[in-house]
Amino acid sequence: MTRNYADLSPHDFEVLVRDLLQAEFDVRMETFPQGRDGGIDIRLHHGGVDSIIIQCKHSPGRTFAQIRNQLELEARKIGSRFTSRYMLATSASLTRGNKQQIARIFSGVNLQEDDILGVDDIDNLLTRHPCVETQNFKLWITSSAVLQHLLTSDLHLRSSGLVDRIVKRRRLYVRSEAYAASREMLAAHHVCVISGEPGIGKTTLAETLLVRFMADDWEVNVASADVSDIQRVWRASEKQIFLYDDFLGQNSLLDNLNKNEDRRLVQITERIAGDRSKRLIMTTREYILQESRQVYPRLKSSPLLYEDRVVLNLSDYTRVQKAQIFYNHVYFADLGEEALKSIISKKNYLQIIEHPNFNPRMIELVTSNFRDSGVPNGNFHRYALEALNNPRELWESIFQDQLSPVERILLLTLATVRQPMEVGDLFKGVAQYESASGTTKTPSHGLSLALKKLQGTFIHVASNARLDDQLNGIHPDNCSVIAGLANPSFIDFISSYLSSHPSEISQIAQGAAFFEQVETLVHWDMGGDFDQQLLVSLMDAFFGSRSYVKPNPRLAPGQQHVIMGALVRLEDAASCYWVESADYGPARVRRPVSELTRHLVMTMMDVKYRRRLLSGRPLSVILEKLTRRITAKSAISVGQEMRLISNLALYPEMRQSVTRARDAIAERLMQSLSSPEDFQTALLPFVSVGANPSEWSTAAEVELRRRFLDFASAWDSEEAGRVNTVPDCQESLSRLESAIEDFECFELEAKMLKERLTLLEDEVAQDLDFQDEDVPHEDYSAPPKQQPAEKTYGMPFDPVVDLFGSLGS
Template sequence: MSGYDFRSLSSYDFELLVRDLLQAELNISLQTFKPGRDGGVDIKGYTDHKKSIIVQCKHYVNSKFSSLYKVMKDDEVGNIAQLKPSQYYLVTSLPLNPLDKEKIFKLAPAEFSTTERIIDSNGVNNLLNKYPDIERRHFKLWLSSINILETILHSAIHNRSNARIRAINEKIKYYVTNENYYKASEILDKNHYLILSGIAGIGKSTLAEILVYQHLQAGFEFVEISENIEEAWTLFKPDVSQVFYYDDFLGKTSIADKLGKNEDKSILTFINEISQLKNKRFILTTREHLLQQARMQYQRLADKSLNIATCIVELGHYTKVIKAKILYNHLYFSDIPESFKLELIKGKTYKTIIEHANFNPRIIESMVNSVNLSDLSAQNYPAAFIKNLDHPYEIWHYAFNNQILTPSRYLLALLLTARENILLNELQELFLSSSKFNVRDFRNAIKELDGGFIKTIRDHRLPDELIIRFHNPSIVDFLNGHIHETHEFLDDLLMGAQSFQQLIRLWGNHFMEAGYIRKAILFNPANFIDALERLALFVKREGNITFWSSFDQRLLHLASVYLATKQERVKSLILAVSSKLHEHVTDFRELIIFLAHISENKIFDAEQYNVIWNNIKVAIVEESHNTPSIRAFTDVKDMVQTFQTAFAPEELEQLRFEFVAYDDYKTEFSKMNISRELESYFYLVKEVAEFWDVPVPYEEEFNSKMRFLQGEETKRDDRDYDELKHHRNEERYENLQSEGEIDNMFSADSFRID
């Protein structure tokens, strides 16, 4: 039984719902008049005998009967008398008792003819029960309902993600169905995975969260990935319906440190696995330019099959009508004073906003947040709105420079250099590395920034720790631009840096086009190189901060720094770091790229180049001998294949021997319970064996286990796994054809929530 309170619907949404229900109930066609000064008409139609039917909708979710009665008595009775309909209906989201209905009926007994034409919230719910197809079409109604939310929250498999789920539920009321939703849904249904890509703030995460929530409602388990794809493999349950969500899987502004060793390979392996299973979904988001960078840097991510399932969320997909609804929903449900909304309406500023070239849901969201408008008057609100569209980061600029103290500003700049999801105590240690600030400054800064610039989150994996994140990705974009223009805190960040990884984050993705902060660094690179010298050989230290980059990553970035600065000190650092390669290498592909760049650009003379190359060869042997694994052997094979003539025969024989002597293949693949994972693993084993021209180890055991797993998976697929059916609104929001209709939507009455 439906029991909605309709709070997630705007006045306009409520009218569309009532129209659809009465069309079904009365078996006639009804026309909706858009919200505004309707003169007593919200919905109108005609009977077979051409007698007029008028429906008045009153979406009074926060009001009392006395308010509804007063409006009906003072305003609507006169309208009814002028319109003289054959049938008149009043539909309200308020619950009414029989005495309430009788009192309203007496205002216009001839037009109502019966109290049955006074339909309250209970009556609307009864109609929804009678016409469940209409209920399903209005997905915003049922998806955001308290019943659905409570069902999800009380499910044992979700109880560690309640805060996240509630946050998604809160977003639903703002969402406007558009072509992106239908396209993404179809791709996800067909492929079981989806990559949402687009510019910052366009709505990738919101669309992804809507899709996640729909799957939660259908009984899927929610798995949110925050660090790397290994989290997904760890939580993978073959017999459980699961939806995996990986937001910003290539990072928020740069891919410099996001993809760890073979992360691209692991992601593709996971995608391949998901695509074969009916009870799994995988949703990823990334900014479009980062996806293009990743495709250039990581060949596996350039796989043409990925293009099939890439849903590009482009601003061009937002029609004028969709933009109008996005703005309308955000204003309708916002907590800003009514006077601010009226100012947008008076001068028709809403038209300028809808038509603005920089229209972006994230900017709209920030400009209807009362926290960001504390220093604005209602009269100045329209001009400030347009200014922030003209200069998208202006809203953060004002708050950063005028509303927060210096320690808070420094903390935000520092957070740019920190790893994603940094723990509170780690961030405090970084903060205190500057002699300018103390513990009290840190605590006050966290309090000042929390909820505005940053958000603090408790992770179920670390229940006693707080995770710190930027509240909004656009803050990162603003800070990059701000430091580029002003150089504020740049020297402090360089002198206070505690890890090489922090410097990498400031420098950006090695050989890609220079970012904002890199340009600021290049204005006077001496301090940056000082910091590089201090941290280039740093591995670990006492305290909480243990994140650091591998030496192969350092070489790649140092080569980039040298090519940009031509500083001899950087060449010395490259030689020194190469001597440490035997201690830690994560990805020999990075070394292949590094060698290509130093050779092509003739950075070193022959003697220096040989020193670096010998250091790399030592690292290769160490990798094979000390940390043997199929991934290590694959990396070694790739390196030898690329530079085979540089290896002496005895060196090649040593590497071949390490592969043949390794005897843990059977142990490794015996732990695998998914055929695609096993297939990927053994493909690598076979590839390396063929390269060294040796027999494939344990081939018979592998084939036997593969047959067993494939048989088990076929049985699972034959079980009763129903495909998730998205109940989409077949009557997609009708287009508003004229300027006048959009004007009606943005009338003074249209934002009233009584």
């Protein structure tokens, strides 16, 4: 197996050599601080003396002729100072003759030919001690076999952006306690929730875990929308691991948790916890995790979620981990000698890694954009420090000073869409913006060049997406290109940036090609109000609770008319979002246009501005389409329809029509009552709409509550006789208890289902006891064994200083 040692830093290589020799000699060795005692990188210290001294020279891809001068300089430096056994390890390629020459060069020390290790010898040791490579994730993932496995896997076909991101970022990987802790959680409980602030490394850790599991023949699946993505690909008894990134949304709790999503989420986590062939990794921002405890009581009451045993909080990095993160970014960014000197001089790196605003995402932004900043190389330390002091200034400087106009338009389009876009749609968005602003249209070649320049730091591009929109020339048999923002924090920056640049808001609204772009402007314009209003509607309709959501910066006032004009203009525009569809196999299709969602956004914004933006024909059209949806035979989204009706009820001229619409939807829902969810949905028109009660609605609500009392008892008995597994019984019990709570029939009790659940749990416990006696359990993903703490001898040293010392060696 070919390994790529060029993806290792000098520090990584030194740690690898130490671990290999420890395994080979079955002893514990120590890493020696740089600069303390020239010629020593690793040593075996026993009985007060050094038994073995090892010097490491990281020169990947080089030959003996290319490193000879460096070795001769090192030999003159150490002279004959050491009498212990001396070893030399290098990542350069060496022949037997080369080793003989090296032994003569180091004639002043006890260096034998067999103690000179070239890259072939390192490969041989890794073959002899595979556990070292397994534990050294960074080397393991850089091997050609693993990369080939990643790039040819089914995961790459389904989620090429994720795989490309993992491959690209492999050099920057830093081993931390969180990796081992998360694997322990997955081994013990099968579920791990990774929480933390934006940019702290949640997704990186999750992706690292996915690669490790994939190498152990687990099928990796990514949930992009909701829990149904997991349920759709579930295969009993097959080893599957699921990633649900930002499962509570990126900017608010609106993004993912739709009707009954909290209940389904609890059910799927508990189902996975009881299935040894399944694993689930979820990530979320810390403040959203805290808010969800107020909004979704079902999540909070889960015996599995929100407990320390499955929640891993990446609250902070240790000082050494921060140093390794900064070191890797600096080393692999190829910043130049003067930039490195500015970091090493006076130990300036300490100011960076000890800065209160230290964040891996910000460090990546600093190092990847420095060479285009125009700042002299010798001022890199000052540039990095100023960026940490004021992160927004760095974003703004890059956005305004380092990007061309077309590059800024590309990023503004992606930021306002907030989802990866097919490049044809992206270029259409740019063309619409340029047309509205009166600027010269950029040809396709120029757009492609701009996209290529942005790729990496700002944009991820995947070129093998399977999309199906044949009416517009997109065929699933041809690979499509999609582009998305590489750095989610850029969206946060744009929302903040627009709050102080009102002219940009007007330009984006007038130049928007897709409704989703203007919807994002509404989200930002309303700040917390947008989240609050929609959350209140969803929570009141489905969960009976209210929420608090961290507000985003609001846009500058005075732009509401141009934004509403854009909403009306794009009311019927095709969506630029792509979703999976069971009818189209692996290909994704355009998300169907939801006139309901669009009307809800329009009325919510108008309600905020005291109903001064919508009137006349646009308002009448909304009511006409609402009535048509209610009377049609197709399925309807009751919760959001109720919110729209509530919004329309605030218009005096609409009240009578709204009452009729409310009664029509209630009558329709009462015609089909065969499950707890049907009854919950039918109750909504009576309890969640601000329309005036009618004579019919008053009598109908009484009838509905009476029918539920009869239904609940019968359904409890029927389900208790139907279910035969613990998960199925738990699901049925949860469904019925949820409906009982909504109807406030606290005298009811799902007695039969509770008794059935107890019986099934007893049967499972007996089966497990029997299996424990006869068959050992197989642990598909046992966490790696922890290495004992490293002992050091002699003078105490700072590992951070040791680490950065290698930059100047």
